[in-house]
Amino acid sequence: MGAIRWVGFDGDDTLWKSEDYYRAAERDFESVLGGYIDLSDRRTLDHLLEVERRNLKVFGYGVKGMTLSMIEAAIELTGERISAADLHRIVEIGRATLAHPVELIDGIRSAVEAIAAEHAVVLITKGDLFHQEDKIARSGLADLFHRIEIVSEKDPSTYARVLRELGTDPDGFVMIGNSLRSDIAPVIELGGWGIHMPYHVTWALENEHGLAGDEARLRAVVGAAELPAALREIVALATAG
Incomplete structure (x- = not known):
């Protein structure tokens, strides 16, 4: 009219609702990295945010882009020490986020x-x-x-x-x-x-x-x-x- x-x-x-599930994924991501780095000393989520920022034009928005950025950030933050099993855990974090209600x-x-x-x-x-x-x-x-x-x-x-x-x-x-x-x-x-x-x-x-x-x-x-x-x-x- x-x-x-x-x-x-x-x-x-x-x-x-959407962002709640992304935040839950970030907490799960930190729990994976906690086996490699001191989370109190390393700004894990700040680093992830910067990786996501630089990847937006390549991966775009959404869970799949977030998951790829998590994998990249995990490799960087651990100095390439992260295991294949823990990289698979990060992939599963992304899969679970895609299936949220x-x-x-x-x-x-x-x-x-x-x-x-x-x-x-x-x-x-x-x-x-x-x-x-x-x-x-x-x-x-x-x-x-x-x-x-x-x-x-x-x-x-x-x-x-x-x-x-x-x-x-x-x-x-x-x-x-x-x-x-x-x-x-x-x-x-x-x-x-x-x-x-x-x-x-x-x-x-x-x-x-x-x-x-x-x-x-x-x-x-x-x-x-x-x-x-x-x-x-x-x-x-x-x-x-």
Whole structure:
């Protein structure tokens, strides 16, 4: 309704829980390395984060990229002393993370249904194609969306392409997500709108963004139940503008 034509939703940690399982995988990773290094003296997870950062353009986002980065970090941190058996344990950490249950964020189905009753809705999620397809299927939410996009990166050029295909200008689009870096900042840079719904834990790389705290095109909510009202406020502003 109004000037807003499409509303986008992120997947991981917006529709369903995800980062908790990555954090559990990191703890299991540390338990493997504890047999080789003093975890109190070596910044194991800091090193893993830097390995993941440099590998993003090669491995992309998701569990498979994380697992490959864990293997590389383990080899580096142990001075190549890690055994094949323990490398296999790291592979199993990744396999278990891929199989984690899909648990919806509280109230999110009702929120998506309410918004979809008034707007066209699109799911825009990034990560490994197979894993994202599996989570979408198991979430039970796929039928609510008019379109689903699985992308390798969420940046201005990706959003610009999606918006062209949706047939809307950026100022007719609102993106809802937990990550300011990936879900909100690129859309606002293009001239769109954003609703930030923080999750209780966020991957460190997703905290890196350049948004101002008083961004006029951004609204924040504390839970899914507040999403329809926040969207109505944006619709009113967009229509008035």
